[in-house]
Amino acid sequence: MKASRVVSGSLIALALAVPLALMARPDAIANVPATPNADQVAASKLVYGLLSDSRYAYRPRALDESLSGEIFDRYFENLDAGKLFFTQQDIARFEPLRTGMGAAVRDGNVAPALEVFALYKQRVAERITGARELLKQDIFDFSGSDRWEYDREDAPWAADASELDTLWRQSVRNDWLRLKLAGKADDEIRKTLDRRYLNTANTVASLNDEDAFSSFLNAYTGSIDPHTDYFNPRAARLFNQSMSLSLEGIGAQLQKQDDVVVIREVIAGGPAAISNRFKPGDRIVGVGQGTNGPMEDVIGWRIDDVVDKIKGPKDTQVRLDVVPAEATLDSEPVRITLTRARVRLEEQAAKAETLTLPADTEGGREKQIGVIKLPAFYQDFEGRRNRDGEYASATRDVARLLEEFKTKNIDGVVLDLRNNGGGSLNEAVELTGLFIDQGPVVQVRESGGRVGVQGDRDPGVAWDGPLAVLINRGSASASEIVAGAIQDYGRGLIIGETTFGKGTVQNLVDLDRWPANETKRFGQVKLTIAQFFLPGGSSTQNKGVEPDIHFPVTVDATEFGESTYDNALPWTRIAAVPHTQYGDFAPLLPRLEALHDTRVATDKEFVWWAEDIAEFRAEREKKFVSLNEAERRAERDRQTEKRQVRQEERRALGLELDPLADDSDDDGLQASERAIAQQNRLEKAAEDRPDPLLRESAAILADAVRLLNADRDLSATVLPVSTAPGRWAR
Known part of the structure; x- marks a missing residue:
């Protein structure tokens, strides 16, 4: 089930302290002493009411036997996505609950969920105890042909405990081998892994009935569609905090x-x-x-x-x-x-930098390209409602950065939306308006079929010059609205990879609004209420936004993106709405692609990046790692030598050095196991690594400016001089 999700923390963090005696009669739901409190009962009924009513949900579903079965399957897979704790025998043991999961949601009866959590906790405890015992045994000979098959998302549940024993043995051996290859002594390895496994067990033991309840409701919401979620009051606060920065x-x-x-x-x-x-x-x-x-x-x-x-x-x-x-x-x-x-929280706020590109001819002028990196479309909703002039807003921050660029007389702007998963729809609309002079940005179709249009109503623009938008598979939702609208208007070049393909609109519904609670008791639902379409009528749903200039694909669409969800809406289109066509880049693209291909063929950083991506994808296809020490050590040495050779080439060519080159060997540790200072240094080094994709995007934009400046006929065809914004000739 590709759409399975882990909710309220990591996979291991989903458990509940319930007496193991409950497992004596898994079919005796009525005898479970742990019962939901009144707030949980009310919240469950409210969530059911929202998601089954077409007045609220874009695609409501009746709680029939089919949906009940999906909730059952999704709940188990959300808890144990790696299929390392439950066995097929465990699933069969709870099979009588399958048809009753829907009724449990409707009635606010969390008892079935608590039963499953109880067994999950028991299985985690058993497996962690077993893993710690393995550390004491002589199982760490790495001379054979064994391997650890780590990708178990599509694997069947293990038939029985014996099959899980084999899986865990290989998993522990892989953990040990990673630390051994990093130069750790046996005693240090044993201590590190024992502490790691114990921390996992303690994390499981610390969770409570609210975690169980949230996980259960999210098995229901995730069965409706991939982007509907339940947030308990604590999770709702964290979500709102992330949006308000x-x-x-x-x-x-x-x-x-x-x-x-x-x-x-x-x-x-x-x-x-x-x-x-x-x-x-x-x-x-x-x-x-x-x-x-x-x-x-x-x-x-x-x-x-x-x-x-x-x-x-x-x-x-x-x-x-x-x-x-x-x-x-x-x-x-x-x-x-x-x-x-x-x-x-400035870390997720928009940031700017300027790239200097060399002149293309002797005596020519260098190009200054401004870059705005936008990690999310954030907005302080409460601050805006309160008319707080200091509220956080992605649009306001980007507008300020564009004003700073104008004082520097830059030649073009690259808006970097890579790995921007979206955020506020209103921010996406307003931010697009910084580059277009009034007009529709997105069409929104509600569940009843009514289509509304949201657009930029403010005259004028913040930036009327050359523009490119850099995207990748991690660009989703609001990012796709901006990139797609810029493309439909012919306002800028779209560069990178095809985007995620999330073309639905969610709204936060406060469950405390109906009882008008003074304190937050029931939480919130992020509810799919509509589907959005670009001004040209196409939805980004499933298909995403296709770039004008393609970079090598980093992750396949079968592995990541909307198309991997088993219950995602299909792609469709509606009628276009009138909008200005600032330009048509089609006549320019072949020349840009030719220049791009020529340049990256000799761009060391880009070539290395493409090689690494191809190697990474080939490794992912294997879905296993060898447990032969000689093989792993040879591969480790090869990677180390490759980084060293590249670093020497950088020095010889006068290129920017890779700050992570000396720290790229796998140390076998998880992030939380490293010293804070070391982890912070590694993360900072990763951020400061050479970014050939960003620089190449700037170079493509600079190429477009040069070509349009040099050829008046081409410029008039691609971007009519009479049309503003879009005055690229400078």
Whole structure:
């Protein structure tokens, strides 16, 4: 089931502490003592009401036997996507629940979900115990032909526990071999893996009935369509925080390491940064509210519970007991009092840079291409409703960056939407309006068939010059609206890969609106309410946006994208709406492609990138790794030598060095197992690596400017001089 999703955390993090005695009678639902609370019952009924009513849902579905079976299958696969805990015997054991899952949602009866969670917890505990026992055994000879087949998404459930034993044995051996190849001694390997597996078990044990309830409801919402989700009150707060790019707290990113919450990064401008008393790696072991509230020891707590204690309304105080990074955990903590504030999360905000491209002829002028990287279409909905002039907005940030570009007299702009998964539809419309002078941006068809049009109503543009939009398979939803509208208008070049193909519109529905609750009790639903179509009438659904200039495909459409979901809407089209045609790049594309092909054939970074992508895709096709040490070591040595040779070539050619070249060997560790400073350094190095795709996109745009400037007839054909915006000749 390709559309299976992991909700409310990682795969391993979906479990519930339920007495194992419940497993004595899996068919005796009525005898399960763990029952949903009143809020869960109400929330489940509200979610059912929304998703079964065509007044709200774009594609409502009756809770019939078919849908009930889908919920059953999706629930198991969401919990155990790798099929490493449940067996076919376990699935068969719960088969009597299959036809009752729909009724359980409708009635708010989470008992079936708790039963499944109970067995899941039992199976996880058994497997983790077994994995830790394997570390004590002599199973680590790596001279044979064994392999670890890690891709089990489409594999059948293991027939029985014996088959799972074999799978886990190979998985543990692969974990061991990775650390051995990284130069770790046996004792260190055993200690690292034992701690890793124990942390997994502790994560499972820490989850509660709210996690079980959310996972169960999301098996239902995911069966309706791939982009409908249930958020419990805590998850809803986190989602809204991510969209607003702000929070009220101390201004620090936290992560869990073993049993302790650690400061991963101090956010500039926040209370923690202003205090100058925190640094990455510091451990928070106690939290107290106000100036004299009791201190709570938070060692061993779930990270989201610790975060909830630390966050709070601005201008209130919180006290933290902190053990410095360089001290042992049993050292005396330092007590620090902070006043909470509203903190802007700049990491996901739009950012700009300028690329300088060499002149194409002797005596010619260098080209300055401005780049705007936009990771998401964010908007502080609450701040905008409150008419807060400081609310976060992707459009406002991009407009500001465009104004800065104009003062630098740049020659063109590349809008980088790679891996931008979307966000606010309103932001997508308004941001497109920065480049077009009034007109439709997106058509929205509701469940009843009525089609509305949203567009730019503001006269004028923020940028009327040369424009390119860089996309890849990770560009989705709002990104596809912007790229598709720019393409339909002939306003700019679209460069990269075909996009994700998400052409549906979601709306957040607050479940507390109907009872008018003063406190948040029921959560929210991200509900599919419509399908969007571009001004030209085509939907981006399933097909995505096709670029004008193609780069090599990084991930196949059969592996990632809307087309991989088993319940995604099909592609379709409706009538176009009148819109200005600023240009037609078709006559220009063959010349741009020829220049592009010639340039990348000798562009070392682009050639290396294409080679790596081809190699990566070939490895993914195998879906297994060898457990032969000699083979793995030879491959590791080959990769190391390849990076070293490339780095030497960079030096000889005067190219930018790869800051990650010396750290690319697999150290066998998970991100949370590395020292915070080391992990931060690796992530920063990855961000600073040469980006041949971005530079080539800028070069393609510069080519277009030169060609249009040099050929008046071509310029008049591609971009009529009388049409504004779109004055590319400069």
